[in-house]
Amino acid sequence: MRVEAVELRVIALPMVSPFAASHGTVSTRTAVIVRILGGEDEGWGECAALPEPTYSEEYVDGAYLALQELLVPRLLATEGPITATDLPSHFVDIFGHHMAKASIELALLDAQGRRNSTSLSQLFAPHPPGPSSVVPAGVAIGLLETPEALATEVSTRVAEGYGRIKIKIAPGRDIDFVRAAREAAGTSIELSVDANGAYSLEDAKTLGELDAFNLAYIEQPLAVDNLLDHAELARRIVTPVCLDESLTSAVVTHEALDMGACSVVCVKAPRYGSWLEAASVLDHCSGLGIDAWVGGMLDCGIGRAANIALAAHPGATLTGDIAATA
Numbered sequence: 001m002r003v004e005a006v007e008l009r010v011i012a013l014p015m016v017s018p019f020a021a022s023h024g025t026v027s028t029r030t031a032v033i034v035r036i037l038g039g040e041d042e043g044w045g046e047c048a049a050l051p052e053p054t055y056s057e058e059y060v061d062g063a064y065l066a067l068q069e070l071l072v073p074r075l076l077a078t079e080g081p082i083t084a085t086d087l088p089s090h091f092v093d094i095f096g097h098h099m100a101k102a103s104i105e106l107a108l109l110d111a112q113g114r115r116n117s118t119s120l121s122q123l124f125a126p127h128p129p130g131p132s133s134v135v136p137a138g139v140a141i142g143l144l145e146t147p148e149a150l151a152t153e154v155s156t157r158v159a160e161g162y163g164r165i166k167i168k169i170a171p172g173r174d175i176d177f178v179r180a181a182r183e184a185a186g187t188s189i190e191l192s193v194d195a196n197g198a199y200s201l202e203d204a205k206t207l208g209e210l211d212a213f214n215l216a217y218i219e220q221p222l223a224v225d226n227l228l229d230h231a232e233l234a235r236r237i238v239t240p241v242c243l244d245e246s247l248t249s250a251v252v253t254h255e256a257l258d259m260g261a262c263s264v265v266c267v268k269a270p271r272y273g274s275w276l277e278a279a280s281v282l283d284h285c286s287g288l289g290i291d292a293w294v295g296g297m298l299d300c301g302i303g304r305a306a307n308i309a310l311a312a313h314p315g316a317t318l319t320g321d322i323a324a325t326a
Contacts, residue, residue, distance in 0.1 A: 034047065045106035046299065102269055124275065267293065286317075
């Protein structure tokens with residue numbers, strides 16, 4: 001499409017309940033919404049950056065500034081039509097700002113799909129067998145104060161029909177909490193934990209105790225920039241190691257898999273800066289027989305719909321963060 005105008009809107013949605021992780025608590029989901037217009041075409045995107053730079057270096061105000069001052073002017077200055085696959089070449093000299101870039105790409109993909117009557121899931125998985133027609137639902141539960149409170153929340157989520165539950169953990173809120181979650185969930189529910197990088201290799205013994213609970217994986221147990229220690233931890237424990245924040249590109253993902261830093265991949269398109277690159281990572285994992293799943297960022301409706309479309313990719317072999325409104 002030929003982009004003629006871009007609208008940026010900042011929205012603030014109160015959470016149904018505050019969501020706590022080791023990097024902080026979110027009570028209101030503030031997000032940047034991107035709308036692109038050109039002729040009869042329009043497309044919508046959502047920037048996944050959180051209100052503060054606690055999950056990554058990107059945050060709402062910074063992403064808005066990057067969009068307003070750098071990315072959108074570059075987009076509007078483009079002569080002739082532009083597609084989502086063209087976008088990286090236009091932003092090649094602008095470092096970082098992955099989530100902001102991904103929001104523009106999503107808007108272009110949305111416009112492209114509308115024009116051609118093609119769903120996002122088909123754009124993400126264009127080759128046989130194509131996207132799944134059903135995407136299972138999975139829920140993430142934030143840090144709670146007591147194991148008893150967590151058990152109650154897990155029981156509620158199981159009763160709602162979720163077949164996969166992920167719980168946040170942190171030092172001092174791990175073994176007893178996971179035990180309570182497993183007892184509440186039973187043995188048939190896929191249970192996993194997410195540490196958001198809160199541990200170090202010195203905690204390997206504690207993390208090894210989680211092997212007793214038959215977890216699908218432990219997500220991002222160690223620091224974001226320490227792939228070597230993740231590889232060492234993976235050798236010491238039975239529970240599969242999954243990486244999230246560490247995986248900032250397809251190249252880094254391939255390297256992490258090659259060195260044994262993880263055996264499960266959390267795919268977050270905004271973190272890569274590209275929904276198409278995220279789909280290529282799912283292609284790669286599928287080719288290697290590596291389990292992968294689509295992660296969420298407390299997304300609003302636009303981002304959540306795109307995540308569902310990406311999770312329909314055949315390479316998304318595990319249930320992702322596809323839940324009801326948070």
